[in-house]
Amino acid sequence: MAKHLNTTEESMGQVVIIEDESESRKAMRLALAKKGYHVEDFNDGAAGIEHIRRHSGDIDLVITDLRMPGTDGLTVLRETKKANEEIGIILVTAFASVDSAVEAMKLGADDYLTKPIDLYEFRARVSKLITNTSLNREVAMLQSRLDKQYGFENIIGKSAVMERLFEKVRVVAGTNANVLLLGESGTGKELFANALHQHSQKKGQRFLPINCAAIPSEILESELFGHERGAFTGAVTRKIGKFELAGNGTIFLDEIGDMNLDLQAKLLRVLENREFTRVGGSDMIRIQSRFVFATNRNLMEEVREGRFREDLYYRINVVTLQIPPxxxxxxxxxxxxxxxxxxxxxxxxxxxxxxxxxxxxxxxxxxxxxxxxxxxxxxxxxxxxxxxxxxxxxxxxxxxxxREDRPRSVTIPVGMTMGQLEQEAIRQMMAHCGNNKTRAAELLDISLRTLQRKVKEMEEQGETF
Incomplete structure (x- = not known):
């Protein structure tokens, strides 16, 4: 027989409890009801499964005893996942068994508790799983819109250079290779990163973009790795970092060329070992996420100048896609x-x-x-x-x-030397192109590397661009 309890007008989540022991069932129900959850409880697995099948789209979490007469908790777990894979599962038992725990986790259980239950810990774990389930449901609800918004449909272009790029993205998307997106600012690198994600096997997982240039370097490490309470002044609670939040999804590190050298070394270790620790922590956290990187900088030039690690460059430069201006x-x-x-x-x-x-x-x-x-x-x-x-x-x-495609004229003062003339041409062309070195080099008919070298020489002489 099901009992219904809803202590708030707008509940925090839909929870089903299946437990044959009445006192245990009542304690769990009241503990969650006090926090505003909508709870429905059953004293046998068969009745609970029937309810889950009818209302699978509304249920956030199922809490079931592992050993019950008739239909046991593992059967409840299997049938729940058949009805809706996004529903969270907590198995509870008085018979603590490593074998049972391993089997439960393999079948898809999200957590495993033993009796007697600490109700404070119980509520904390329920809250965490409800939050995760809500996020997964939101992803599922938005999936069709995301496909349209971030797939190729939203990347406008039929030119030959774009068609070639689309084909490369289709090929690379199905792999787990690291991808480096190169291109000028404003070319749509994040759209291509999201297209890679939406056309991959990870499309149902999270896509987490992180702009390395937009986050101050002193807090970027905490944003990426998270931190433990007390790790530094102001760390009053544990923080889960972006790498951990991404789960098995895709992490997009935009403007990777702006990351400082110390953090580059730590990122390299993550890419090599697929694990990391939170700031101030000691527990190793494993990740299976895919990395996509982007920059508008010339990373080889950054390597030569000592601003970017060469070993990290070769680690992220597995597949390079050039986004055309x-x-x-x-x-x-x-x-x-x-x-x-x-x-x-x-x-x-x-x-x-x-x-x-x-x-x-x-x-x-x-x-x-x-x-x-x-x-x-x-x-x-x-x-x-x-x-x-x-x-x-x-x-x-x-x-x-x-402003037009090319300057109408270049002003040359009388008495200017050839060296000064060259610098004046660079100065005016850079101004014309909004300091876009790639475009300026194209119009000046010189290589980008040559222009970068000459601009650097002019900057050392006090020139500003």
């Missing part, structure tokens, strides 16, 4: 314009239909030093300020009108 795939600009036009019409309640030919031609001729991010911002500006249903060049922001 927008100026290398200008045939995709009309597609991107159409995409952003529809998006910002919807966002801002506008009804702009198109760009006139002159406006589209100007957008296709522009250098786009900020890549797709810059195009997105420009399109939002154009949609907002367009007075009719057609965008013209009169709607362009002022800075866009002042």
């Amino acid at each position: 927008l100026w290398q795939r200008k045939e995709d600009i009309p597609l991107l314009v159409k995409h952003f036009l529809g998006r910002f019409n919807e966002d801002h309640g506008k009804s702009v239909k198109e760009l006139d030919p002159a406006a589209m031609k100007a957008l296709c001729a522009y250098a786009w030093p900020g890549n797709i991010r810059e195009l997105r911002n420009v399109m939002e500006h154009l949609v907002i300020f367009c007075k009719g249903d057609r965008i013209t060049r009169e709607d362009f922001p002022e800075y866009l009108e002042q």
Whole structure:
């Protein structure tokens, strides 16, 4: 017979207890009810299984005795996982057995407790499992939307260079190899990282992006590895780090070139041993997650300058995918314009239909030093300020009108030497390209390495870019 207890108007989670001992069942039920959980309890496994089958989509956690007359706890576990793999399972027994625990865990149990139960510990473990189950359910609910948002459907491009890149992503996604994404800022490296995840066997697991440049270096280690209580001043509680939270999913370390050398050494050990300890801790934590890295820096140059570890570089550089800048795939600009036009019409309640030919031609001729991010911002500006249903060049922001694909002229003062002339050409081209070295080198018709060397020499002389 089932009993129902709901002490709050909006419960914290749906829990099923299956226990043949009435006093034990009552104690667990009251302990959870006091914390606001909705609890349904049964005194035999068969009745509990029938309820789980009928309501599997609503149940967060099943707590079952291991040894019961008739239908035992292992049968409850198997049938629960058949009904819904996302439901958490805690097995409880007075007959502590290593063999039983191992079998239970292999079959999918999430936790294992022995009687007599410490109710404080019991509530803590239930709370942890309810939280995990809610996260997994959220992932499942959003899966179809994520497939569309982060799969290839949201990476706009039909140019030859993009088609070749899509094919590489499809091949690499099915492996567990580390992937390094290279590309200028604004090219969409995180979209490609998420596409790798969504097309892999880990798509049902978590995707955790971490921007190494956005987190101060003094706290990045704690963010990645977590810390124990008392590990440092201010560590008043244990913190679970990103690596641990990712579980068996994908960890995306963006701007890896900004990570300091000490943390690079610790990351290298994680990649080599697949384990780590929390800051201030001693317990080894194993991980099976996949790593995807990204940077807009030249990592080989960073290695030569001593700012990036060579051994880490070769560890993360298993598979390298180069994300092309927008100026290398200008045939995709009309597609991107159409995409952003529809998006910002919807966002801002506008009804702009198109760009006139002159406006589209100007957008296709522009250098786009900020890549797709810059195009997105420009399109939002154009949609907002367009007075009719057609965008013209009169709607362009002022800075866009002042810059074209190549400078109209280079000013050369009288008496300038060839060395000074070279520096002036670099100075003006860098300003024209928004300090985008890759684009500036292309327009100057020199190698990127040569430009980087010359820019460094100018910076040592006091030049700023």
